[in-house]
Amino acid sequence: MIGQQAASIERRSGVALWRQIADQILHAIAVGDFAENAALPPEMALAERYGVNRHTVRSAIAALVQDGVLRAEQGRGTFVLSRKRLSYPIGARTRFSAGLQGQTSERHIVLLASSVEPASRRVAEALGLARGADVIRLETRGEADGHPVSRAAAWFDARRFAGIDAAMAETGSVTASLKRFGINDYLRQSTVLSARHADAADLVDLDLQPGAIVLVTIAVNVTLDGQPIQFSESRFPAERVELRLSANDQAMP
């Protein structure tokens, strides 16, 4: 199924034809079927390929123009604006910015909010704490070239990591913040990955359109001797990000 365009749509599915076509065009761009600034096939050609009326194709294109993905020029054609998806590294030594070098010109993490709360069952289990013990929650957003590429919530033991919220706000880096607590290296113990449609929160947090897909990772980081230090849930916009798992992780200084 590599390199071949399905180019088929389903009627009476509850998803409007124009949206299905818009999604397929988005996918084709992401997969590399169209280069940047390349011209899309004419509306009539697309209408024939998908077996729909030209106006339906126009609705799809209008939505993508609205999203800043395409630019339509009367008499000339419709052209691709958007760039490729970001390939986001994930593995035993995942760090936010390390693996994105060369793909974007600018990237950083923003601390949106922090709070102390009692540990839920899930968080307590992951961190090896008693249920209801105080944990610090950090809400962060990762951005690259001004576009959100991740949205995460991370939990830490409040007793051991008191003040990590301030460190995070100052340094903008989990790795740097953990160093202040004597943790110079850590590993990703486990990652559970799933995908779903974006909910209302995702639409706001990741600047998505309704119907978009988010990748969700739930992970536990541990010290080198296996002590859990961080539990986190991250969301990535599938249209802008792919996750790259690599076996040959390099150690960080």
Next chain:
Amino acid sequence: MIGQQAASIERRSGVALWRQIADQILHAIAVGDFAENAALPPEMALAERYGVNRHTVRSAIAALVQDGVLRAEQGRGTFVLSRKRLSYPIGARTRFSAGLQGQTSERHIVLLASSVEPASRRVAEALGLARGADVIRLETRGEADGHPVSRAAAWFDARRFAGIDAAMAETGSVTASLKRFGINDYLRQSTVLSARHADAADLVDLDLQPGAIVLVTIAVNVTLDGQPIQFSESRFPAERVELRLSANDQAMP
């Protein structure tokens, strides 16, 4: 964002309200908000929660009843039928059936088709072959309890692995088939992960409904000394499968 239901929908998004509600109910079930055989809230309650008419909720429920996810009983209520998602292991030593033990009663791989074809650019690069060199492609489907949980295409060097299609048909296992070629152990070198809406092929291959989400992995397996032996693209139905990444992989005999 853990454990809280967004319960909001978007109008004029190109996705019918009844489908958005159906997807949210599916998600809620998958996340565990409803136990198996549990009753859904009454239609009126759901209508109020989503801010829509009762008939719209009924359309969503009707779709899920059609899919075998819910069962509606007049006078009593609407009940959950479907089971939880499968947690599919993926990592340096991913094998199909090893990590699913205990989650299902029956699981196996079916070889759907095999062919010899010239290597595409992508396959040639991954396997370290010249472009156009003969490669064997195996099309497989993974099943658990009678439901498809994966659909994969795998490519092997046709010169080195001549006859692997027959071995695969006979043993139903990639690991066992590779043993016949003197490969007793291998590693996953890289995995690239993405998600998208199911296309027409996915709907057929994975028995999905239009609008469903598929997880896609593109991976390269290598021998212990780093020689690439297998390139594959796998698709998983996100509604039935989650991918579990683990750092502590155990060696296989």
Next chain:
DNA sequence: CTAATTTGTCTATTGATATAGACAACCGTA
């Protein structure tokens, strides 16, 4: 300049989607 190609706009019609209200059928329980 002319013709062909392509996007933009308009009108009209049909079917799907969503809302609204009313009432029937069925279940469990007081």
Next chain:
DNA sequence: TACGGTTGTCTATATCAATAGACAAATTAG
């Protein structure tokens, strides 16, 4: 048995989605 709560069915109406055709406006090729 009677009642409250629930799903099932019907009618009616308004809006969105999709099709159909025609023509205008802009660009490019000749």
